[in-house]
Amino acid sequence: MTERNALQEENLRQADVAAGTDRLMVEIRGLTKRFGSFQALRSIDLTIRRGTVFGFIGPNGAGKSTTMAILATLIAPDDGIVRVDAIDVTEHPKEVRKRIGYMPDFFGVYDQFRTTEYLHFYGASCGIPRAEREALIPQLLELVNLSDKKDAYVDTLSRGMKQRLCLARCLVHDPELLILDEPASGLDPRARIEMREIMKELKAMGKTIIISSHILPELAEMVDEIGVIEQGRMIAQGSVAEIQHRLKAGRILELRLAGRADEAAVLLEGEPHVGRVMRDGELVRFQFAGGDEEQAELLVRLVGRGFRPIAFSEAQTNLEDVFLEMTNGIGGTEA
Amino acid sequence: MNGQSAAKDLLRDWRTKLINPVLGKEFTLRMRTPRSMWALLFYLTAIGVLAFGFLYVFRIDYGIGSAAFDPDRSRIMFLFISLAQLGLIAFMTPGLTAGVVSGEREKQTLNLLLTTQQSSTSIILSKLVSSLGFMTLLVISTMPVFSIVFLYGGISPGQVGTVFVFYLFTMLAFGSFGVLFSTLMKRTMLSVITSYGLTLFLYGGTAFLYLILSLMIQSTMVAQPHAPGHYSWLGYLMGLNPAAALVSIFEPDVSRSVFRVAWSGQTAAEAPIELWQEYFIVYSALTVAAVLLSIRHIRPVLKKKRKKARN
Numbered sequence A: 001m002t003e004r005n006a007l008q009e010e011n012l013r014q015a016d017v018a019a020g021t022d023r024l025m026v027e028i029r030g031l032t033k034r035f036g037s038f039q040a041l042r043s044i045d046l047t048i049r050r051g052t053v054f055g056f057i058g059p060n061g062a063g064k065s066t067t068m069a070i071l072a073t074l075i076a077p078d079d080g081i082v083r084v085d086a087i088d089v090t091e092h093p094k095e096v097r098k099r100i101g102y103m104p105d106f107f108g109v110y111d112q113f114r115t116t117e118y119l120h121f122y123g124a125s126c127g128i129p130r131a132e133r134e135a136l137i138p139q140l141l142e143l144v145n146l147s148d149k150k151d152a153y154v155d156t157l158s159r160g161m162k163q164r165l166c167l168a169r170c171l172v173h174d175p176e177l178l179i180l181d182e183p184a185s186g187l188d189p190r191a192r193i194e195m196r197e198i199m200k201e202l203k204a205m206g207k208t209i210i211i212s213s214h215i216l217p218e219l220a221e222m223v224d225e226i227g228v229i230e231q232g233r234m235i236a237q238g239s240v241a242e243i244q245h246r247l248k249a250g251r252i253l254e255l256r257l258a259g260r261a262d263e264a265a266v267l268l269e270g271e272p273h274v275g276r277v278m279r280d281g282e283l284v285r286f287q288f289a290g291g292d293e294e295q296a297e298l299l300v301r302l303v304g305r306g307f308r309p310i311a312f313s314e315a316q317t318n319l320e321d322v323f324l325e326m327t328n329g330i331g332g333t334e335a
Numbered sequence B: 001m002n003g004q005s006a007a008k009d010l011l012r013d014w015r016t017k018l019i020n021p022v023l024g025k026e027f028t029l030r031m032r033t034p035r036s037m038w039a040l041l042f043y044l045t046a047i048g049v050l051a052f053g054f055l056y057v058f059r060i061d062y063g064i065g066s067a068a069f070d071p072d073r074s075r076i077m078f079l080f081i082s083l084a085q086l087g088l089i090a091f092m093t094p095g096l097t098a099g100v101v102s103g104e105r106e107k108q109t110l111n112l113l114l115t116t117q118q119s120s121t122s123i124i125l126s127k128l129v130s131s132l133g134f135m136t137l138l139v140i141s142t143m144p145v146f147s148i149v150f151l152y153g154g155i156s157p158g159q160v161g162t163v164f165v166f167y168l169f170t171m172l173a174f175g176s177f178g179v180l181f182s183t184l185m186k187r188t189m190l191s192v193i194t195s196y197g198l199t200l201f202l203y204g205g206t207a208f209l210y211l212i213l214s215l216m217i218q219s220t221m222v223a224q225p226h227a228p229g230h231y232s233w234l235g236y237l238m239g240l241n242p243a244a245a246l247v248s249i250f251e252p253d254v255s256r257s258v259f260r261v262a263w264s265g266q267t268a269a270e271a272p273i274e275l276w277q278e279y280f281i282v283y284s285a286l287t288v289a290a291v292l293l294s295i296r297h298i299r300p301v302l303k304k305k306r307k308k309a310r311n
Helices: A003-019 A064-071 A093-099 A115-125 A130-144 A159-171 A189-204 A216-222 A238-244 A261-269 A292-304 A319-326 B002-018 B021-032 B034-062 B070-097 B102-106 B110-114 B121-141 B148-151 B157-184 B188-221 B234-238 B242-250 B252-260 B275-298
Strands: A026-036 A038-049 A054-056 A079-084 A100-103 A179-181 A207-212 A223-232 A232-238 A251-257 A274-280 A283-288 A309-313
Touching: A026 A064, A038 A064, A038 A079, A038 A207, A054 A064, A054 A216, A064 A100, A064 A179, A064 A207, A079 B034, A079 B242, A093 A232, A100 A159, A115 A130, A115 A159, A115 B021, A130 A159, A159 A179, A159 A189, A189 A207, A189 A216, A207 A283, A223 A238, A232 A238, A232 B070, A251 A261, A261 A283, A261 B070, A283 A292, A283 B188, A292 A309, B021 B121, B034 B070, B070 B121, B070 B148, B070 B157, B070 B188, B070 B242, B102 B157, B102 B252, B121 B157, B121 B275, B157 B188, B157 B242, B157 B275, B188 B234, B188 B242, B234 B252, B234 B275, B242 B252, B242 B275, B252 B275
Parallel strands: A038 A232, A054 A207, A054 A223, A100 A179, A179 A207
Antiparallel strands: A026 A038, A026 A079, A223 A232, A251 A283, A251 A309, A274 A283
């Protein structure tokens, strides 16, 4: 960077401090991206504070990976402003790359490399001197539980090990922001648990993490905030609790019956204040927009029709419910 | 002790400057695959069969046990081996370069590489240099076969050196085309087919076009005398042909004869340019253009004029 650019960058930083946006690690305003006739992103706004673990959720093709690839300087945005640590990704991509560790949803490895050689290569590519790498790589392998595989060829590693190795690769230059696109996809339950433990360690290290996953309960345990994206639109952003609060009008009730759950589900669909009804064995879950009085009346009507409830209570909503509700337009949210 | 350490550091500094991580990775991975060994074996076998086959035919022609080779025939043999090697280079170079970027894209390693601090220039040049490094290894390994010509005389080491410089240049040019196609096309298969198509056109297509167009002009034009010095633009077409350019280095008459005024059958007194000169000028420009385009297109063009002011 020239002296003039550095000065401009410093001025911009000072302006950010004055505006109170200096704590922002990611700032996206009006981000738009089109691939041919397909509109991938429609004026997305998103801010992520430093040290936050941000869960990015949305169905396939919603625009998560595109947003992440733009942050990783791999795709050019059509319009909008994208900044990482107050640096514009289109203006200073090289500076942005110093600050990010990117793990795509699908990635390959150089099979003919040994594990340590693989990390040495990426470390050297990020400009880390060999002496530093010699000290750093054993620590990284320990962090991702691959110390015993340091001399193994990459093609002999299992998928879970390769995912962890790729995560170590992301960390080799000690980035402030980790962009992890489906890091647990395709992993068996044990490998997913290992990955989750590593995430917790990274969170404890103070890294800002953007993570997308289809396995929503996994995200719920570790994220501070979530962003829900669908059809290229950001339909909600905030903490899980905040978003649940916003959806309070659409709380979920659970009804467990001693038989005739099918009939009850059909009956509920015709009842006032009842929204979407889901069945899981003898358990019926449904969206309910009424108050406590209406809830009591509904129970009386069910009993009056000969149904025998074992339990009837408000369900504890989780990330999966939030996702399903938001992406189905329940609770007055845009689909 | 301190001196030794300083020398080691200096050596390491130079090594770091000369061999960047991408180049080091390319060299390491290329030499770890058995494919490289098979490629070397195939190449040496092919050039050996051609050279010794030629030698055998000439010995038969002379009669077994007859006197030594005639230097003129040795010269023909040298040209034959040189052209055979050029053909093998044409065959190998697209195969080695046309998948260097698209292959990484297909293996899904390119995005990881693009998020490192390595510049686009460094990535493209490293890939080109590593491929050419391997091709150079192949060509140098044929030196003993080339040395046969020294046994019979008629060829100087300088001429052999000139041929090797010509090979290096040709590999660089055709390698850069392969890298360009590999960068622009998402599929390696498509890139390889396009690279071989272009190579075939430049080696065979230019010569074929030259012959066809010469015949067409000859058949349509009325023969009329031309003053010496007239030449046909068709000669420029042959300047694009690597084989013609190579031969023109050793046989200057070749340039004059391809620039002859086709319909009169007269040979131009002076060729406007030697074929090899045209070849170096045109292909240097194309090589630079191919490398620059590859560098430009390996990453998305991020910088653009802002519609809105910074807010």
